[in-house]
Amino acid sequence: MTDIRWLDETEMAAWRAFLSTSHLLERRIEEQLKAAAGLTHPQYEILVRLADAPGRSMRMTELARGVVVSKSALTYQITQLEKAGLVERATCPSDERGVLAVLTDAGRRCLERVAPGHLEVVRAYLIDRLSRAELETMTTAMTKTERALRT
Amino acid sequence: MTDIRWLDETEMAAWRAFLSTSHLLERRIEEQLKAAAGLTHPQYEILVRLADAPGRSMRMTELARGVVVSKSALTYQITQLEKAGLVERATCPSDERGVLAVLTDAGRRCLERVAPGHLEVVRAYLIDRLSRAELETMTTAMTKTERALRT
DNA sequence: GAGTGCTTGTTCAAATCTGAACTACTTTTC
DNA sequence: GAAAAGTAGTTCAGATTTGAACAAGCACTC
Secondary structure, eight states, X not given: OOXXXXXXXXXXXXXXXXXXXXXXXXXXXXXXXXXXXXXXXXXXXXXXXXXXXXXXXXEHHHHHHHHTOOHHHHHHHHHHHHHTTSEEEEEOSSOTTOEEEEEOHHHHHHHHHHHXXXXXXXXXXXXXXXXXXXXXXXXXXXXXXXXXXTO | OOOOOOOOHHHHHHHHHHHHHHHHHHHHHHHHHHHHHSOOHHHHHHHHHHHHSGGGEXXXXXXXXXXXXXXXXXXXXXXXXXXXXXXXXXXXXSOTTOEEEEEOHHHHXXXXXXXXXXXXXXXXXXXXXXXXXXXXXXXHHHHHHHHHHTO
């Protein structure tokens, strides 16, 4: 057994701040999206990813990885978005098993309508409060962790 | 109407990295806690907060605010932890409406048993990958956002 | 080119989360 | 000190999440 490595004060402060802030921000974002468009945050992220993707479409698994939800959660959400007319399913030409989630025109318009208000929140609570240097440090820090977790 | 303020490349990179990383890390932590002790992350956080609190107890609302969950989610989780014998409810002496969540001895032992493995994950993916300067920048950055969101 | 093992996406049951409605108590106001 | 307004915690219904089990298609081996 190795020694227990507790967190010192600096480490604990960083971890606690990160944890609380990510949850608080998540809640605030959910609230804003729900009020503005009846969307959940995962749903919004799905629309964003699809809008950025070539052909406005992505494979289910790839999309799930991007949005960071389970495959079953994605299946559920795509079904919801399909009901709302914002996304469609198409069969993948190269792989018979595959399913493509495709952004509809209504989906694109919805995103264009919702994005500004969403970004206002992201700015108001996070981005606009940080200096350029802080933004860059955050990116490198987060990216290290992300890479480690994507393996 | 004000102009739409999109995020530039630096801002978007920071936001995307923060978002993905927080979700990925959350998932990894859930997985570890579930495997090691059958606890969810909110449950673990409840135990930590109670262990740090004077009298190893806290009011429900205060605890909900700390852990960043809704009051109803806390009610649910405290009930679960009570069934597991890790927490007890007590009536608040100063306020007849109030309920105190109190950490039991079993709860304290559980936390002592689980904490090292949990902290290993927090270290392995986040803390140990960051320099002292990065940790400090992250704390100040996150704290700004947290303060704004706690108002 | 049949067999074995992966990968894909869905379905399912169980757990959890949220906000709204509610009851009961406290605090403020006049 | 009664009435009004606010706060604490629970209950409830509905939405969402997850992992496990599954069916179907791909890909590699010999």
